[in-house]
Amino acid sequence: MRIGQRPGEVCDTAERGALEERFYQLYIAVEQSPVATAITDVTGRIEFVNQRFLDVTGYSREELIGKTPAMIQSGQTPDEVYRDLWATLAAGRVWRGELLNRRKNGELYWESEIITPVRNDRGEVVNFVAVKEDVTERRRQENELRLLATAFETGQATLITDAEMRIEKVNQAFTDITGYREEEVIGKTPKLFKSGRHDSAFYARMWGELLRFGHWQGEIWNRNKHGDIYPLWQSITAVVDDAGEVRNFVAVFHNIAERKRMEKELEQQATRDHLTGAHNRRAFDVAVRQALKQAEQDGEPFTLLLFDIDHFKSVNDTHGHDTGDEILRQLTRQVGDSLRSTDLLARWGGEEFTILLPDTQLRGATTFAERLRCQVAETRFQGLSITISIGITQYRPGDSLDDLIVRADEALYRAKEAGRNGVVINSGEISRVTEA
Missing domain, CATH: 3.30.450.20 (PAS domain)
Structure with missing residues (x-):
């Protein structure tokens, strides 16, 4: 203690120093x-x-x-x-x-x-x-989650699975398409929706691409809760964690049945004759060119028939074009019922038609043609009796489409010259007439 210093001053100075120290510590704590x-x-x-x-x-x-x-x-x-x-x-x-x-x-x-x-x-x-x-950042994540939740509920059908493909969540659009409610599919796998239309190789390719690239998309046929089979366009994405391990799979899909129906309708419009429903000339040309290519590869024969309705002009002149059109339609249905699923009937033009018989020898094609000729002759079309004349030719190595058409047309011409209602074969070397 200094001389003249009051006893309490030592304590006051010490307390003030301690208070300043505590204040400084508080300041540092707030500052940092x-x-x-x-x-x-x-x-x-x-x-x-x-x-x-x-x-x-x-x-x-x-x-x-x-x-x-x-x-x-x-x-x-x-x-x-x-x-x-x-x-x-x-x-x-x-x-x-x-x-x-x-x-x-x-x-x-x-x-x-x-x-x-x-x-x-x-x-x-x-x-x-x-x-x-x-x-x-928290607000950004919350906003992103809200957007994702909105998209999940209002977007395309979506299902989320774990790494073992057990379903964890689906949205309302999923229920609308599949018919399954969320509680009916949670814990199950998408095998529940298999249609049976795809073989094991299809799924192997799908999973191989998904696991290799983390994504797959394509057309797939599934079965809904009611047993209906329908086409989907589906996209599957693998979701990985920070270690690169798959944690989830997210599948997004939509029903493309209407699109497939429209595609089929457009295809029919492009490949079918509008009056009879038979294939048109364009579709016939494509089919014959494919048959030529196949025959060149494996040597399997095919046969071509060209036929038309005898005296069809007089039918139109006497009974009217509406009757003639209905005869063409009825004849198309009758001939179509006689064909195999691999055969192709096309309207060549007017009352003239062609038939492609794949994997068919000349003898078998002749038997078929004779049977067809007899069936037509024995049938009444719009109350009328009609007959057809048929020309036949078989593929020979080196043939082109024009070669086949020319030979079949020559055979048809000779069938008409021989009195109609008959079958003529043009093998390229000999021609003979089978008479009614």
Whole structure:
């Protein structure tokens, strides 16, 4: 103790030093806090900000001290939010909420804030302490999840499985297409929907591509709850974790039955004769060219028939074109009923038709032609008796489509010259007539 110093001064100095030390420690703790902190006076003017506040906003202390938080406002937060904030603080209560603010560089960011009134010894509010947390990433993730949830429920049919293909979740569009409710499929595998139309090789290719590339898409036929088989366009994606291990599979699909129906209708329009429903000349040409290619590869023969209705012009002239058209349609149906699934009937033009008989020798084609000629002659078409003349030729190595048509046409011509209602064979070397 110094001479003249009062005894209490030593204690006061020591306490003041300890208090300053504690205050300094508190200051360091707030300054180094990972949470942005600001202290304002009761008018909202900033008196203190910590380093995290500077890091988040991009401003310096000199730019912030003495200003109000209005300088970091985005202008996009509704006014009622601020009215509620100040009404809460004016009532001496703590305010909690989220604000959309703007950094110095113009970038928008979300903050979750807690603003607390600070009172003096007399209970008067003298400051506000704002503790802020940047929740921009959380808000982005929440928004993304909301979008995904919306897409999941309003988009295409979707199912999610675990790594073992056990179904974990499906959406309403899935139920609309398959007929299965979520509780009926959870824990089961997509084998439940197999139609039986695909062999094991199809699924092996699908899974090989999925596991190799993480994605597969294509057309697949499934069976719904009611037993109906229908076509889908399906996309399957493997979802992997940070270690690269598959955690889930996500399948998205839609029913393409209507598209398939339209495709079939367009195909028929492009390949079928509009009056009779038989194949048209274009489809016939394609089929014969394929038969030629196949015959060149394996040496299997095929036969071509060309026939027309005898005296058909007089039928039209006497009974009208409507009757003639109906005879063409009825004849097409009768001939079609006599064919195998591999045979092809086409309307060549007018009352002339062609028949392609794959894997058929000349003798078998002749027997078929004779039987067909007799059936037509014995049938009444629109109450009328009609007959047909038929020319036959067989594929020979080196033949072209034109070669076949020319020989068949020559045979048909000789059948007509021989009195009609007959069959003529043109082998390229000899011709003979089979008479009625």
